[in-house]
Amino acid sequence: MVKIDAKIPEGPLAQKWTKYKANQKLVNPANKRKLDIIVVGTGLAGASAAASFGEMGFNVKIFTIQDSPRRAHSIAAQGGINAAKNYPNDGDSVHRLFTDTVKGGDYRAREANVYRLAEVSNSIIDQCVAQGVPFAREYGGLLDNRSFGGAQVSRTFYAKGQTGQQLLLGAYQALMRQVEMKTVKLYTRNELVDIVIVDGKARGIISRDLVTGEFQRHFAHAVVLATGGYGNTFFLSTNAMGSNGSAAWQAYKKGAMFANPCFAQIHPTCIPVHGEFQSKLTLMSESLRNDGRIWVPAKKEDAEAIRAGKLKPTQIAEDDRDYFLERRYPAFGNLVPRDVASRAAKERCDAGYGVGATGLAVYLDFKSSIERLGEDVIRARYGNLFQMYEKIVDDNPYKTPMMIYPAIHYTMGGIWVDYELQTTVPGLFCAGEANFSDHGANRLGASALMQGLADGYFVLPYTVQNYLADDIRTPRMTGNEKEFVEAEQSAKDRFTKLLNVKGNRSVDSFHKELGLTMWDFVGMARNSEGLKQAIEKIRAIKKEFWSNVKVTGDAEGMNIELEKANRLADFIEIGELMAIDALHREESCGGHFREEFQTEEGEAKRQDDKFAYVGCWEYKGENQEPELHKEELQFVDVKLIQRNYK
Amino acid sequence: MENYINLTLKVWRQKNAREKGRFETYQVKNISTDSSFLEMLDILNEQLINEGQEPVAFDHDCREGICGMCSLYINGRPHGPDDDITTCQLHMRKFKNGETIWIEPWRSAGFPVIKDLIVNRTAFDQIIAAGGYVSVNTGGVPDANAIPIPKDDADEAMDAASCIGCGACVAACKNGSAMLFVSAKVSQLALLPQGRVEAARRAKNMVAKMDELGFGNCTNTGACEVECPKGISVANIARLNREFLKAKLQD
Ligand SMILES: Cc1cc2nc3c(=O)[nH]c(=O)nc-3n(C[C@H](O)[C@H](O)[C@H](O)COP(=O)(O)OP(=O)(O)OC[C@H]3O[C@@H](n4cnc5c(N)ncnc54)[C@H](O)[C@@H]3O)c2cc1C
Ligand code: SF4
Ligand code: FES
Numbered sequence: 072m073v074k075i076d077a078k079i080p081e082g083p084l085a086q087k088w089t090k091y092k093a094n095q096k097l098v099n100p101a102n103k104r105k106l107d108i109i110v111v112g113t114g115l116a117g118a119s120a121a122a123s124f125g126e127m128g129f130n131v132k133i134f135t136i137q138d139s140p141r142r143a144h145s146i147a148a149q150g151g152i153n154a155a156k157n158y159p160n161d162g163d164s165v166h167r168l169f170t171d172t173v174k175g176g177d178y179r180a181r182e183a184n185v186y187r188l189a190e191v192s193n194s195i196i197d198q199c200v201a202q203g204v205p206f207a208r209e210y211g212g213l214l215d216n217r218s219f220g221g222a223q224v225s226r227t228f229y230a231k232g233q234t235g236q237q238l239l240l241g242a243y244q245a246l247m248r249q250v251e252m253k254t255v256k257l258y259t260r261n262e263l264v265d266i267v268i269v270d271g272k273a274r275g276i277i278s279r280d281l282v283t284g285e286f287q288r289h290f291a292h293a294v295v296l297a298t299g300g301y302g303n304t305f306f307l308s309t310n311a312m313g314s315n316g317s318a319a320w321q322a323y324k325k326g327a328m329f330a331n332p333c334f335a336q337i338h339p340t341c342i343p344v345h346g347e348f349q350s351k352l353t354l355m356s357e358s359l360r361n362d363g364r365i366w367v368p369a370k371k372e373d374a375e376a377i378r379a380g381k382l383k384p385t386q387i388a389e390d391d392r393d394y395f396l397e398r399r400y401p402a403f404g405n406l407v408p409r410d411v412a413s414r415a416a417k418e419r420c421d422a423g424y425g426v427g428a429t430g431l432a433v434y435l436d437f438k439s440s441i442e443r444l445g446e447d448v449i450r451a452r453y454g455n456l457f458q459m460y461e462k463i464v465d466d467n468p469y470k471t472p473m474m475i476y477p478a479i480h481y482t483m484g485g486i487w488v489d490y491e492l493q494t495t496v497p498g499l500f501c502a503g504e505a506n507f508s509d510h511g512a513n514r515l516g517a518s519a520l521m522q523g524l525a526d527g528y529f530v531l532p533y534t535v536q537n538y539l540a541d542d543i544r545t546p547r548m549t550g551n552e553k554e555f556v557e558a559e560q561s562a563k564d565r566f567t568k569l570l571n572v573k574g575n576r577s578v579d580s581f582h583k584e585l586g587l588t589m590w591d592f593v594g595m596a597r598n599s600e601g602l603k604q605a606i607e608k609i610r611a612i613k614k615e616f617w618s619n620v621k622v623t624g625d626a627e628g629m630n631i632e633l634e635k636a637n638r639l640a641d642f643i644e645i646g647e648l649m650a651i652d653a654l655h656r657e658e659s660c661g662g663h664f665r666e667e668f669q670t671e672e673g674e675a676k677r678q679d680d681k682f683a684y685v686g687c688w689e690y691k692g693e694n695q696e697p698e699l700h701k702e703e704l705q706f707v708d709v710k711l712i713q714r715n716y717k
Numbered sequence: 718m719e720n721y722i723n724l725t726l727k728v729w730r731q732k733n734a735r736e737k738g739r740f741e742t743y744q745v746k747n748i749s750t751d752s753s754f755l756e757m758l759d760i761l762n763e764q765l766i767n768e769g770q771e772p773v774a775f776d777h778d779c780r781e782g783i784c785g786m787c788s789l790y791i792n793g794r795p796h797g798p799d800d801d802i803t804t805c806q807l808h809m810r811k812f813k814n815g816e817t818i819w820i821e822p823w824r825s826a827g828f829p830v831i832k833d834l835i836v837n838r839t840a841f842d843q844i845i846a847a848g849g850y851v852s853v854n855t856g857g858v859p860d861a862n863a864i865p866i867p868k869d870d871a872d873e874a875m876d877a878a879s880c881i882g883c884g885a886c887v888a889a890c891k892n893g894s895a896m897l898f899v900s901a902k903v904s905q906l907a908l909l910p911q912g913r914v915e916a917a918r919r920a921k922n923m924v925a926k927m928d929e930l931g932f933g934n935c936t937n938t939g940a941c942e943v944e945c946p947k948g949i950s951v952a953n954i955a956r957l958n959r960e961f962l963k964a965k966l967q968d
Contacts (some may be wrong), residue, residue, distance in 0.1 A: 138838055
């Protein structure tokens with residue numbers, strides 16, 4: 072039986088990480104050259120880790136499914152990155168960032184990890200500035216900050232509306248420097264399709280070259296997965312089209328636990344769905360809630376007239392608008408956390424006050440900010456977002472309010488890791504959005520970038536080294552060992568099987584069906600009945616997929632349908648596990664809202680006596696029920712209270 | 718207003734790098750003018766799959782104009798008939814009912830075709846590897862506010878840093894020059910004190926790599942700036958030239 076041991080160092084919270092680093096085992100430079108590390112993924116987490124490993128002298132191989140490491144989905148992050156610098160002198164501190172994150176996550180994250188995250192956050196900003204990341208500055212030449220949801224301080228650093236892009240380019244450039252120095256070997260358009268385990272330890276991967284279709288065997292002393300989140304299980308999400316959960320899913324099938332799969336984040340401010348051929352949803356950054364006010368008409372007849380196209384939002388008088396977040400949560404107003412804001416918008420729309428042709432939209436209005444600050448200031452802050460909106464919707468948001476609606480955005484759940492970011496498979500580490508750590512049941516804005524870079528620059532370089540210190544005597548394997556041969560064969564068989572179904576339905580048609588099921592039953596509001604139905608439906612989709620999917624082309628050369636089919640096969644299974652986890656978690660917390668568990672005012676109601684744990688699922692074989700293990704969460708430093716943003 | 722249009726598509730099909738390509742003609746019907754160009758191609762692909770044919774391969778990922786993965790020459794223009802956007806941000810309201818649309822991959826010696834509309838742009842990564850960074854390791858760096866940077870410099874650096882590495886500049890250039898791309902990175906880093914230290918060396922090494930990889934010379938046609946989806950200015954090329962000269966003088 073697998074044991075869940077978080078390996079949290081002893082001692083007071085504020086000293087755990089310092090102590091860990093002081094006692095961690097080291098590898099000398101001559102031995103580092105003999106040790107190989109595979110990093111899968113070139114997003115913030117993967118690129119920063121690989122660059123750092125390379126600089127330290129390890130021998131690194133890094134993989135990405137895109138044509139360049141710079142295209143990882145991290146590039147799309149808009150709003151910013153948190154750190155506890157307290158430059159604005161508004162009362163911020165490491166401890167406050169820590170408590171905000173634990174509270175924002177609705178008390179379902181591990182204290183020790185979150186504290187470390189807050190602790191290293193400041194070094195991230197230093198590192199990025201040193202790399203030439205052009206963060207926004209004030210006229211005095213110092214760094215500027217903005218506010219994000221769930222915080223009453225300004226601690227978010229940003230680079231226009233393109234923070235993720237700039238941070239990723241910083242990490243990418245550091246990575247390419249190591250590629251040039253030959254410490255890192257880069258594999259682009261190359262996808263992990265299996266993980267190789269030898270004597271219980273991760274010893275490499277099987278990958279598939281997406282241009283030639285060729286399968287490859289790669290050995291390493293340790294493997295790091297930094298492959299991002301699985302939000303695309305819902306088909307429509309703010310994630311990039313290629314974002315997928317397959318690497319994490321292969322890890323799960325090889326013995327890594329999948330933790331809290333049902334914790335998915337629904338972001339309140341996305342451009343609403345427009346039609347059945349829509350391929351993805353576009354996020355309008357949370358930073359917009361600094362200056363935008365969210366409202367719907369206060370009168371139902373006004374909402375109806377708007378939906379019918381008879382009335383324009385600008386014609387609604389101030390008194391006839393319901394700024395529902397400011398009304399319900401006066402202390403945080405438009406800056407409540409995402410889960411709270413999303414549910415409030417859904418509540419209004421369900422009650423008949425929604426706008427837009429479908430009635431599934433609310434307004435995000437900049438009128439009062441433009442009056443207060445001038446259009447120039449708003450343009451300087453959000454110009455690229457406004458342009459993006461206008462190109463999609465064909466409406467000018469400087470003149471008329473934006474329309475927004477919640478959409479799937481981020482997955483807090485993921486591969487379970489201990490304090491060292493190691494999975495239950497020795498030698499297999501997991502970082503960034505792909506792991507479950509740090510954000511509990513709801514992630515605060517601007518904290519994913521922080522976590523990705525914390526993991527890659529400042530945690531893994533220590534913890535992976537600690538692991539490898541015991542491995543210096545392990546010689547490189549050739550790839551001809553039976554474990555490699557078998558793993559390659561089973562991956563090949565899976566692709567052949569997909570090609571051989573030769574059914575009648577396209578991959579996308581299945582993905583859309585899965586997505587709708589997920590959104591309807593495993594989305595913003597869940598209940599026992601619906602979740603049971605969802606599990607049945609997903610199992611039926613799986614059955615039909617494997618008997619009726621049509622994958623055109625063949626195994627040789629580039630075959631995009633085959634790539635998609637392989638990832639979808641995993642999404643279907645991930646969706647099932649999400650529903651199973653959501654059904655078992657009989658409480659509401661953060662992004663997981665069970666209708667049966669709410670307060671009279673409709674707020675999420677946790678069941679701390681029963682569910683203050685991380686739900687870790689163990690794979691038990693094809694079509695078998697997974698087994699639940701629990702990592703009980705100890706709250707020593709923060710008190711568990713009902714979140715209150717009023 | 719949402720409308721529905723029918724279109725004739727002339728799409729470049731090429732099985733792989735070795736085989737010759739050709740245009741194929743397809744019809745698509747009832748395309749909502751609110752859908753994006755790539756959603757229109759999704760519809761075409763769904764149609765092709767249902768007919769048992771191989772769908773058209775094209776690069777894309779974020780579908781919101783930031784990853785730089787999408788490309789396409791549409792009616793003779795990189796990223797199609799709209800300004801300041803990428804192909805994934807192009808919407809069908811820019812086209813008329815009954816129109817014929819020509820869709821091709823980037824065509825440039827530096828970007829060989831991999832399949833259909835997909836090209837190989839790893840040359841850009843190699844150029845960055847030649848010097849497009851500040852040589853610092855993780856850890857041991859000064860406090861982020863240790864060196865104040867004038868806001869105007871920071872803003873200008875940010876504008877140059879907005880380049881998404883899509884390659885439209887190269888595709889638009891009759892010489893197939895990558896100068897706009899290279900100059901954007903050289904400028905960004907030269908404008909900041911952290912990058913200033915290596916500015917001359919960086920310019921020299923990146924330009925040398927660009928030449929080595931078969932990109933053409935810049936003759937100041939300005940076509941790159943016109944087609945750049947991120948509004949990267951040719952003023953960056955002037956700055957690159959200055960840095961390059963300095964490097965030469967130092968030699
Ligand atoms: C639109 C948008 C805006 C956001 N804005 C913010 C923000 O303002 N602030 C914030 O903190 N967070 C934001 N986020 C969240 C944040 O961007 C992500 O959580 C974070 O960037 C994830 O980084 P990552 O390194 O874990 O993974 P990713 O950046 O997703 O990278 C995954 C990598 O893994 C590779 N990969 C995947 N599968 C395989 C495989 N099988 N084989 C090989 N390689 C593989 C991919 O090629 C890619 O390189 C935003 C997210 C979205 C969608
Ligand atoms: S300079 Fe412009 S056109 Fe050239 S790669 Fe960068 S963003 Fe694309
Ligand atoms: S798909 Fe990312 S820029 Fe077009």
